[in-house]
Amino acid sequence: MAEDNIKLMQGNEACAYGALAAGVTFFGGYPITPSTEIAEILSREMPKNGGRFIQMEDEIASMAAIIGASVAGAKSMTATSGPGFSLMQENLGYAYMTEVPCVVVDVQRGGPSTGLPTKVAQADTMQAKWGTHGDFFPIVLAASTIEDTYHMTIKAFNLAEKYRTPVTLLLDEVLGHMREKIRIPDSSEVEIVNRIKPTVPPEWYQHFELTATHVSPMANYGEGYRFHMTGLTHDPSGFPTAKPAEIKEKLDKLKSKIMQNADDICAYSEEFLDDAHIVVIAYGITARAAQQAVRIARQRRFKVGLFQPITIWPFPEKRLRKILENADLAIVAELNQGQLIHEVRKIAKTKTRVVGTFRYDGELMTPMQIVDKIKEAHR
């Protein structure tokens, strides 16, 4: 007999229900394949719990709306795919600059441009890091199973609230549409993180106060605290500044908030790495092909292991650097023409050869493509 909390779900459904479990209260978005089910489900479910769902006129406005809603105290999110993610980039930078917690889900499809609406890709990896202008230290997560998707949506909200910053969750067409069994946890099992609230009297409040953790307590609109927000570079009070010392201080704060907390933010998974001379590096849906591939290659006596970044940005470079110390060969597998491989190249010493195996024809990479690369590169 089935237990009530065991369900068969699509990735997009798991994302929507994960968001509800995380306490989402505002969704602003513009439907786009292959992300549409997220909006569809939330438009039905959110009003039942007092949440607000708005279909905006486009993705520029969607991103703006979730920023405004968050500053008014909502837990806000949007969901999109490549073309919409491009339109969101400017306001994503605004959310980062004004330190507004919010969640952006990008269900990746083939690009560039309108590309392949119904086919899989992982080609927004670098866009998620460098899509907005200026220096940008975002938090970006990549899920690889339906159960992951549920929990990582919750994690995206928690990280956004904890670090007062936008968080991007990368899914893809296959993950968004495929179905797997998932155990829905009881609400008591779900950890929820909320933004730090100010404890000072309103007249002392600074919206971007400098703190030891670089995270400033955040008052919401309408709570009696007056503050100013602008995309212009600002001082701790929120008003524009042209003073070099204050400009540097703001940019250092934004970077340090993420990079000094990288150990807390970075998540990854490892398999068979103890004796591995060959390390396969794969993330998102491609990690599933890699898990199968390393098992096949192990049976063929290859000393191969798998490193799966779950946090793509910040890239878990400290841990991977350590792993690569013992590796002769690193194989990066991704559904693009080679993106995250550059991060691996950056940290690999000359002893470790870094090669890539890529697929970008709209189909999922097969385990055998990775196994063949292991055979070919290992000589």
Added chain:
Amino acid sequence: MKKQNKKENDARFEVRLSGSGGQGLIFAGVLLSEAVGVYGGKNVTQTQSYGPEARGGASRSDVVISEGTIYYPKAMELDLLMALTQEACDKYYADLKEDGILIVDSTYVRLVPTDRAYCLEFTRAARRVAGTPVVTNVVALGALSAITGIVDINNLEKVVLGRAPRGTEDKNKAALHEGYRMGQELLKQREAEKAVT
């Protein structure tokens, strides 16, 4: 070496439900997955192909079933191919393992690539018991249950009744059990033939 690989994949049972767009194959994949995964306690991953081929051309839904963890989510080598059209049968037969099971709707599949295939008239049966070809997918699932045993017919009934549009429960239930009966009968017939030869 090759044998060991096979062992790794032996834990997986890979099913492809294929036909033409509109025959409800993705829905059938969902029903099968829910029956096997949620009610049968196994791990299951269901994928599909969207795009132009889902509208009129060959359409498919893959279901991977395993007692263990399912790493790669798509089918690699099919253990079971269900083909409701000739086009689907021709297109996907090559993906079937040598000892894999082929089930076809002989209402439309006239040329069968192997004499080991299970041929049943699903569409005709759907018309007979429910008065509509719309439930052909459910008839096929009933037969799949009887022939392979990969999914319990009672679990299938639960999910069919749970997911069928309101007002169509009786037709779907009749379709499911007719498929199951047809499958059982064909199995019996096969065994009788075996005993003779």
